[in-house]
Amino acid sequence: MPNYIRLKAFGMLAEKIGTDSLEIENPGSSEALRRLLLEQFPALQSLTFRMAVDRKLLQAETDISAGQEIALLPPFSGG
Amino acid sequence: MIVNRFERQVILPGFGQEGQAKLKQASVLVIGAGGLGCPVLLYLAAAGVGRIAVVDGDVISQSNLNRQVLYGEKDLGKNKADTAVRYFQEKYSDIQWTAIPEFITVDNAQAHIFHYDLVIDGSDNFPTRYLVNDASVLLKKPLVYGSIYQHEGQVSVFNVGSHPCNYRDVFPNPPAPQEIPNCAETGVLGVLPGIIGNLMALEAIKVLAGLGKPLSNKLLLFNSLDTQFQELEIQPNPANQSALPASWNEFHQRDYTSAFEGIQQLTWNEAMKLMGQEVAFVDVREPGEEPPLECTGLVKVPFSTLPNELDRFEEAEEILCFCQSGIRSKKAAQLLQQTYPDKKIFSIRGGINALKS
Structure with missing residues (x-):
């Protein structure tokens, strides 16, 4: 099985990344993924966001396995 | 059976007279009577919640009318809480209404919040959202949260259940002001807050009537462009507790409206008591600022070079910053807090000027 993961970006993050859904090679951990994202999409550097792996919000850094879905979640304030 | 305006929900299995009685006895504080607050109020009132208060210090403007469906052209310039309550008083005589025409502070x-069973956060800015969250946590009140951005929405229920979450378990600290888009620049189709507000009303009714499974420990995401819902599991995170005010005293002293929310300010006296081995005491003034302060353990890191010297503080458990008047030290503390979210970081109120006086 190829070592890919699926990213789902929400809100302003999807705008900055240019798409709300993206398949990338698995960097192996949430820390490595964050580094990779900030490097590939420098516009994310100034944004607050949390990650969820397979629909669970991360409490701490974690390993990521092939095929997992990572949600990138910014806070919304509108009402 | 007596036929009344609630007949169609009273005959629902799982709701019944009992559910209706619970709603009748319940009280709800709705914070913000805007895009989210309007649909929330419409459905809580129609469902027969016994006591409803509306908090909003804002007035109705023309650009509100595409989504704030309680108001019309004749209401422009009027306060939202007053106008909403007047509308409902004419509509339903069996609800006790309170208009609070001011912003929550x-x-x-x-x-x-103390006087109500449940709080609805329909506000439109981060300072209010964090303030309402923290006050609801301190009072252990169920909080129904909803927010929107362009074509997306988030909904959750906080402070409910045996392992309750709150907003800081999702986003421990507010984003920096520069990353928040100006409200006036963010467009919205009225239907989106309509949908999110309805979901919020539903969650409130579920919590109050003991119906179904409220969205506690869950964050619901909705995208209106592809009509997709997604649910994320959230858990209480002990590491985020430090972001909450520990007491009402701390809550009252927080400056939620500034960018420095979360940075605790200390007086010199309070700061002196903290001094110790694991505490970094940092002068962030630039070289040459008078009077210089010399004492053991003092670290001098000018604010202008701090971004390049953040790694000097890796060992410290707590960091105390001061400057001339207390403004740069708050910025410095915020920068340090972003770098070290787990450390306790303080700014000394009034800086050197306060020491002199």
């Missing part, structure tokens, strides 16, 4: 939040 650290000074009035405790008194307002």
Whole structure:
């Protein structure tokens, strides 16, 4: 099985990344993924966001396995 | 059976007279009577919640009318809380209404929230959202949260269940002001807050009537462009507890409206008591600022070079910053807090000027 993961970006993050859904090679951990994202999409550097792996919000850094879905979640304030 | 305006919900299995009685006895504080607050109010009132208060210090403007469906052209310039309550008083005589035509603040939040069983956050800015969250946590009140951005929405229920979450378990600290888009620049189709507001009303009714499974420990995401819902599991995170005010005293002293929310300010006296081995005591003034301060353990890191010297503080458990008047030290503390979210970081109120006086 190829070592890919699926990213789902929400809100302003999807705008900055240019798409709300993206398949990338698995960097192996949430820390490595964050580094990779900030490097590939420098516009994310100034944004607050949390990650969820397979629909669970991360409490701490974690390993990521092939095929997992990572949600990138910014806070919304509108009402 | 007596036929009344609730007949169609009373005959629902799982709701019944009992559910209706619970709603009748319940009280709800709705914070913000805007895009989210309007649909929330419409459905809580129609469902027969016994006591409803509306908090909003804002007035109705023309650009509100595409989504704030309680108001019309004749209401322009009027206060939202007053106008909403007047509308409902004519509609339903069996509900006790209270209009609170002011913004929620650290000074009035405790008194307002205390009197209600459940809080609805329909506000439109981060300072209010964090303030309402923290006050609801301190009072252990169920909080129904909803927010929107362009074509997306988030909904959750906080402070409910055996392992309750709150907003800080999702986003421990507010984003920096520069990353928040100006409200006036963010477009919205009225239907989106309509949908999110309806979901919020539903969650409130579920919590109050003991119906179904409220969205506690879950964050619901909705995208209106592809009509997709997604649910994320959230858990209480002990590491985020430090972001909450520990007491009402701390809550009252927080400046939620500034960018420095979360940075605790200390007086010199309080700061002196903290001094010790694991505490970094940092002068962030630039070289040459008078009077210089010399004492053991003092670290001098000018604010202008701090971004390049953040790694000097890796060992410290707590960091105390001061400057000339207390402004740069708050910025410095914020920068340090972003770098070290787990450390306790303080700014000394008034800086050297306060020491002199």
